[in-house]
Amino acid sequence: MMELNLQRVDYLQVGVTSPKSLRLLPEKKIKGPQRVAVADQTGILQSFQMKKGESVPVFKTLPSSKITRLELGGPLGSPLEKIFIATGPEVRGYTKKGKQFLGFDTNLTESIKTMWVAGSHLFISGNYIYNHYVDCKDQDYFLCSDMINDIICLDLTKVSDVTPILACQDRVLRVLNSSELSYEVEVPGPPLCLSLFAGDGGDEGEELLYGTADGKVGLVQISRTREEFNLGPSHRWEILNEKRYGGVLCIDNYDITADGVQDLLLGRDDGLIEVYGYDEADEPIHRFSQTMSESVGSIQGGVVKTAGYDEIVACTYAGWIMGLTTEPQHKEVGPGDEVKVSEETQAKISNLRQELEELQRRVMTEREKYQSSSHSNKAMSAIPHFNINDKFSLNRDDASYTLSIEVQMAIDNVLLQSDVPIDLLDVDKNSAVVSYSACDTENGNFLLATYRCQANTTRLELKIRSIEGQYGMLQAYVTPRVQPKTCQVRQYLIKPLSLHQRTHVLDEKRPMNTLKLTGQFSLAEIHSWVCFCLPELPERTPSGDSVNFNFLSTFLDTQLECTYRKGEGIFRSDNISTISILKDVLTKEATKRKINLNISYDLVEETVPETIKLIHPKLEYQLLLAKKVQLVEALKELQIHEQDLNFMSPEYRQILEESEKLQAEYKKQPCHLERLYGMITDLFIDKFKFKGTNVKTKVPQLLEVLDNYDLQSLISFFETV
The missing domain is CATH 2.130.10.10 (YVTN repeat-like/Quinoprotein amine dehydrogenase)
Structure with missing residues (x-):
């Protein structure tokens, strides 16, 4: 190769x-x-x-x-x-x-x-x-x-x-x-x-x-x-x-490897450029990648700079046009050789100097003009306009939202404010320094965090995890490095069922709970309510008499089917908590519009242990991870005092070997275990709420069962209460 x-x-x-x-x-x-x-x-x-x-x-x-x-x-x-x-x-x-x-x-x-x-x-x-x-x-x-x-x-x-x-x-x-x-x-x-x-x-x-x-x-x-x-x-x-990696914004086909077969060129929204070749079975093989500092919106293979040398030409969001060329850009000089600068290079350096001097003169002139106008009583300070390319998208792999903010100029800082509880997760490629401010949760302010960017950062990527059932608004105040200081606000809806993602296939073998709503509402009205609850739905009211959408929970892998038409909505899910959230939010939205709803539901007891079994592998893994992380410090201290560690069990030795990896993973998702506890608690409360029983006083007993976790004991607790 x-x-x-x-x-x-x-x-x-x-x-x-x-x-x-x-x-x-x-x-x-x-x-x-x-x-x-x-x-x-x-x-x-x-x-x-x-x-x-x-x-x-x-x-x-x-x-x-x-x-x-x-x-x-x-x-x-x-x-x-x-x-x-x-x-x-x-x-x-x-x-x-x-x-x-x-x-x-x-x-x-x-x-x-x-x-x-x-x-x-x-x-x-x-x-x-x-x-x-x-x-x-x-x-x-x-x-x-x-x-x-x-x-x-x-x-x-x-x-x-x-x-x-x-x-x-x-x-x-x-x-x-x-x-x-x-x-x-x-x-x-x-x-x-x-x-x-x-x-x-x-x-x-x-x-x-x-x-x-x-x-x-x-x-x-x-x-x-x-x-x-x-x-x-x-x-x-x-x-x-x-x-x-980021989403794929552009694709091209070009034989950049000169093997007679067209290669696959990709440009991504996180600035990554990739080249894939093909093996004998026509399957793609990764051949090259390089990261730019901005999202790559256009990519083309061809010859631009020098005849005979293939290259990949890319254009970024801020308009930078660059090439990745096969032409060598540096000539090696042996010992005793003179370094000669060609006339072409000298001319280029001279032109760049002249261009730089001209730009400096223009900046000075404009600065003087601005200063003189701002001191006069008639003139007002002009707020500079800037473009923001932002994206707020759900990742199925780790049930989190990626918020990417890209500006045509360097970003000074980004302030995040949320009126719902959310977690900020670590992002490897994020070099910004984050600081948190105290929040007044009683008045609905749950997050205030400032990201201070390093010089020349034009793109910032953040990861956020929300809690289903708690919904509101996340706001980002973006301030670039320009004078006079200016700021733009971007708003992102955190929806009640924010961790659900559209899917095409449902597992019909699973037992499902059903919620049925009837009333004097139009198709457009119920569609707007469902859009308010769930992400990835078209704002436009779908054509036809009846609408069907299927969803999968990215966190728990439970499923939801929404079927509705004028005057009727039927929602089926194997998770009682999903049905409970839908019932509460849809009722609230209908009440705002003074529409009476007739609500009926059919709960299937089997769905509760099935949902717990879906949570089980995640809960077991997180409990084990937390236990291992707690042991790391003690084992490290023991390692300092003991030269020979053969007396340790293989399990403890493995924890020591993987200590950095374990701590990094735990740090990346600090609230994961709390979230799983919260979901099981909600499932417990929701199950009995539909039966007309308030079991909030039994929650401490449930937490005791979780602290001494065993799958069968947890299922038994849900059935015996």
Whole structure:
């Protein structure tokens, strides 16, 4: 296996960019330097190429409204040399020299979010609406039940039928036929981006790559009809995200390893760039990775800096365009050799000095202008505007929320405030210093924490774990390093069933408790109540008479089924506490709107021991971990005084060997055991609450049973009280 050695080179910085806003234009010469086309959120589209190590502009448009997507197009079968951008509800087309040849207003009510161009076919979508145009004439339309994250069409030079695919937030790829849904392909996470395998869909043109918000990547075979899809499995392979890297924002295919096979290039929202090759069985193998300081929204393979040298070109959120090139950037000098600086390098150093001096002069001028205007009575201090790219997403692996905050300039500090109890968990890649302030819990303030960032930090990642049943608002006050000081507030809802995640499959063999609500409410009203309770649901009211959503608890692996329509809602779960939370919150929401609800429930006794058995492995592990951590200090002290440790049992010797690992794990999740105790206590109270019995006085006895934990004793306690 060839060692892949890539070295970073920086090209230039544009404004803040949206994902998939950079493309490399094709070059007639084989391995000749390619032009780079990039669009940013200030509405500027520009193209540049590298000459003698400098970026030389080809063209640059004037600022306009925010550009959300850039794609290349051209006649089918020919090089893709035309540049298409989406801005608001409009699509514009430019030649490679910058001449505008198309200005097409789609008249959509929402801004274009994603776009794909193939010959005379234009595929666009907003948040929920998909449109297909041929020669700018309306052809097809589809209203999606959940948010559309990306759109693609199978290669029309290989596949005769027009087959658009929508990547939707509800963990589904929707395959369309004209204006109808042909079938759905379920994927393991919310898909954020799509790409044709090997750039053209493989041998038959039907293979499709997807990247998900939880960092997984997979290859699926797209059949053109439901009948073909039902014949066999569509999933070819999947790259799991065991190291919990960020979500995949962009994918490209390029032979960077020069082995004659297209490699897989990935850009992630935590700044990681990865390269995967393929083995003899066409399974992906990791070949290279490098971390940037910002999220990577666009990635392309090609030749940019020097003819003959392949590279990966990436664009970050803040608009930094950089390359990872195969060209050696450093020349080794032997003993006695003179270090000679080439004329090209000298010219570059001279240009940089001049540019730096010019920037310093401009800063001085602007500072003087600001000072003089702020001292006059008429002028007011201008608050500088800055963009924030933030994400608040649930991780199934450790039942926590990741809050990532990215700013186009360096972050000074981030203040977190919450009116519900939450835990802040350790994040390895977070170098910020955190300090906690005293909170007035009686007045609903449960957290006040300040993260002070190191110099030049533009991205901060935090991990948060909430308690189900307690809901409210988490607020982040973001202050960048700019003068005058300014701050922006971001708000994140902590929902009553915040640790539940959408799923496609339910285990029908499990016993389930049922909650049934009836009353004078509309489908839109009950949908808004369910949205208030559960994450990952579309805000838009689904079409149809009846709605069905399935959920899985990321913490306990219990399940929940929600089925509702106008005037009726049925909720089934194997966890009584989930039913209890839903009953309380839905009743409260209905009361706010002065709607009377008729509530009935059917509780199954078997569900309680089954839920305890689901908690058992986690509880047993945490109790054992806590016991081991308590022993570490004593064993270390014994180790200092005793030279020979052979008298110790193998179990104690193993604790000593793994002491650092055990303490690090315990530190990462300090309140895990308390949470499990809390869930069992809630389950105990909720079970008897539905029977009309208040057992809060029995809680101390329950805690005694937990302190001397045994699964059978705990189940017996629930049954004998």
